[in-house]
Amino acid sequence: MHHWIPDVAQLIFENVYDPTRTEEDHEGRATVACLARTCRAFKDPALDVLWAQLHSLDALVLCSGGTRDGHNKLIWDRPLYDADWRILAQYGNRVRTLTISPHSDSWDISTMQLLSCFPLPGPILPNLTKLNWLSNREDFFPFLRRFCGPNLTALSLSPISWSVRKCAAVASLAPSCPLLKEFTCVNAEGASMQAISEAVVGWNKLQVLQVGPLDEQALAHAGSLQTLQEFHFSVSSPTCPVLEFCFPRAAMTISTFSPSTFHGFIQNIHFSTQRLHLCCERYDGMFPEHFFSRLQACFRNPEELLELQVVKTKPHNRSIILNSAMLRPLVSFKGLNYLNLADLCTAQIDDTLLEEMAMSCPHLQELYLGDQGRWLIAPLATFDGVVSLLKHCHQLSSLGIFFNATFTSDVVDVLQADAINLNIRKFSVGASPICDPMNVTVVLSSLIPNAIRIDHCAQGSPELRDMEERWDTVNTWFKPFVSARKHSWEQGWLEGKAVVEKNAVA
Secondary structure, X not given: OOOOHHHHHHHHHHHHOOOOOOOOOHHHHHHHHHHHOOOHHHHHHHHHHHHOEEOOOHHHHHHOOOEEOOOOOEEOOXXXXXXXXXXXXXXXXXXXXXEEOHHHHHOOHHHHHHHOOOOOOOOOOOXXXXXXXXXXXXXXXXXXXXXXXXOOOEEEEOOOOOOHHHHHHHHOOOOOOOOOOEEEOOOOOHXXXXXXXXXXXXXXXXXXEEEEEOOHHHHHHHHOOOOOOEEEEEEOOOOOOOEEEEOOOOEEEEEEOOHHHHHHHHHHEXXXXXXXXXXXXXXXXXXXXXXXXXXXXXXXXXXXOOEEEEEEOOOOOOOOEEEHHHHHHHHHOOOOOEEEEOOOEXXXXXXXXXXXXXXXXXXXXXXXXXXXXXXXXXXXXXXXHHHHXXXXXXXXXXXXXXXXXXXXXXXXXXXXXXXXXXXXXXXXXXXXXXXXXXXXXXXXXXXXXXXXXXXXXXXXXXXXXXXXXXXXXXXXXXXXXXXXHHHHHHHHHHHHHHHHHHHHHO
């Protein structure tokens, strides 16, 4: 048999049955199982595909002499002998991904207890590279380390609550899987901080780290990892550690209770990153006036930041009204191509700031300013500020902005040829006040003719009902206006061309 046949066969079998699919493909799995029994050349490649990803331990139990009891639980009703362990090892060597799901809470504890008696040294699944331990069952956690081996590169935990036994199991993980690249434990809380921090300090190859709060030693260790590409952690108290996060190409996400907590945390911190996302549980009444100026001071080179986002994790309509002076430090981030302040009330920013931002950050591709709130405050920004953004940010493809869509001067003053943007596909206005849908449609159909629709806040308070109806009218008229304008332009071009040709012949 040619040496390349197994590789080709495995590629074919993976096309028939892909174990990485979200939904289980029973038909494809049955087809590959039949192929495994067809001939010797197909057996190993087919079995590798069938066993590559397990969504439970059921298959391992059944293949090594297990059965279901009267309550439909998988158990071993007899001791495992040498032949049984050999079969379990034979198939266990093929497993690359294992998920211990929340549904495993119905398993009998004897399943884990007997597996822990695996006679061979090392982990039960020696070639396991990805482990999703999603069970919250406390008596399972002491067996976690038996599945973590030197080949494990991705580990995900999802406990609902933490106990002493769970913390002890997690704290001792690093020596079992020293080459881990991805660690996720997004539901971590203050009680687990020390255990998770101790594990994190033992990993030096991390590329993705998504956790809750970490102690200062773990934060300093993570900040020194040049391999890190994605770092997500939370801040529970406004302490002021002295730290430096230096991963130029990594994405950082920091979750805090409020902007005040984050403002206190970054007093002695320096960032060197291209993407920074801040997730606040709520906006309290203490939004620091110098929040963005402090953030700017954290960057030795503000121009390296490409993405900045400040969002709320819990929906509510409370926010602090931000003014131009508070947001002006953002113009120092001249390399920004993504800025998302959609959840902040930007009613007090004016056209002058928008023009400064447009001229300082010409590479913006996505910009969102206050368009996700149902604010009842009249905004200072007008169509003039929108025109400045369209005129200077030629790469802008998505724009969301809370502004005053009424006109104090002639519509013609807004229709500037150098402000026409053909890249805009998404345009959101939030709860922007509007009086004349006809004039607004005329302007928008001219400035952003390729927009799919004009998004706005829906199902708001009674005070916003008239606004919603007017923006719905704009949406109804927008495409016909664009089509009519295009037809008029084409007709004019054809007539002009005919005149030129006629004159040329003459």
